[in-house]
Amino acid sequence: MRPADALAAARHYLRSHPEEFSRIIRNAIGMRVGVPLAAFRWLAAELADNDKVEDVEIGAVPPGLRMAATFDLMDTRVRAGAVLYIDRMQLTGEEMRIEVRLEEVSLVPIGSKKSQISALLITRSLDLSRPGDLMQHLPDIPNFIVDSHGNRLVIDLMRVPKLREDPVVRHVVGLMTALMTLDGIETEDDHLDLMFKPLPSGFVAAADAIGDHFVVPVLSRVQKVLPQPVRGGMRRMLSLIAGGPAR
DSSP states (O other): OOHHHHHHHHHHHHHHOTHHHHHHHHHHHTTEEEEEHHHHHHHHHHHSOTTTOEEEEEEEETTEEEEEEEEEETTEEEEEEEEEEEEEEEEOSSOEEEEEEEEEEEEEEOSSOOOHHHHHHHTTOSOOSOHHHHHHTSTTOOTTEEEEETTEEEEEGGGSHHHHTOHHHHHHHHHHHHHEEEEEEEEETTEEEEEEEESTTOHHHHHHHHIIIIIHHHHHHHHHHSOHHHHHHHHHHHHHHHTSOOO
8 A cells, every 4th residue: 555545535635525624623623633534444445455344334333433344354254343442541651551351242254154153153152242351362462452341451562572662652642641641532414533631631742752762862962973072961861851960
């Protein structure tokens, strides 16, 4: 998928739906960002392997999101679906925890082919109403799933190695969440609305975050390219910014 294709699709959508411009203005006043679900449908169509995944469905069930698709599972063609609710989020420079709830989980075999998984599904021996409990017994559960029980999953994206070990990601997330954090996600009118809250921890915490995640990293990078005589003064300034004794 090329960025130019995404931009072309976005322009086409906006020309076909001019009402989106007034919605953008209303959302900006209420500190919300609305993403049309059509964008996710287009993205799924672009990324999905049509030979393996078919009939992708993404729709709004306010405040949740219904998702479904047809694919092969253990040599069995199945239609899977669920309604996803995001109940709680905690985003900082150290963690990106999202608690999701899955309702109306379904897994239906398609066709007459007999297999172990189709037998479990047809006889309802596999309990899909508690996907969190089922996840606990799966081998090689991903590290970013920090808890699962009942119909709930708790995901911490900061446990993904590529995110956790990238200092740029940590500084950007730490800075942005101190200035404005994502306070909720819900669906409305075939849109996924992201609700933001400014200065969630107050002005002092925001000022500290600017120092820790922007000023100090920038000055540290500048220091590396300065001549040696200037570096001593830079070290003293960085120590003062960080709250340590000047050296």
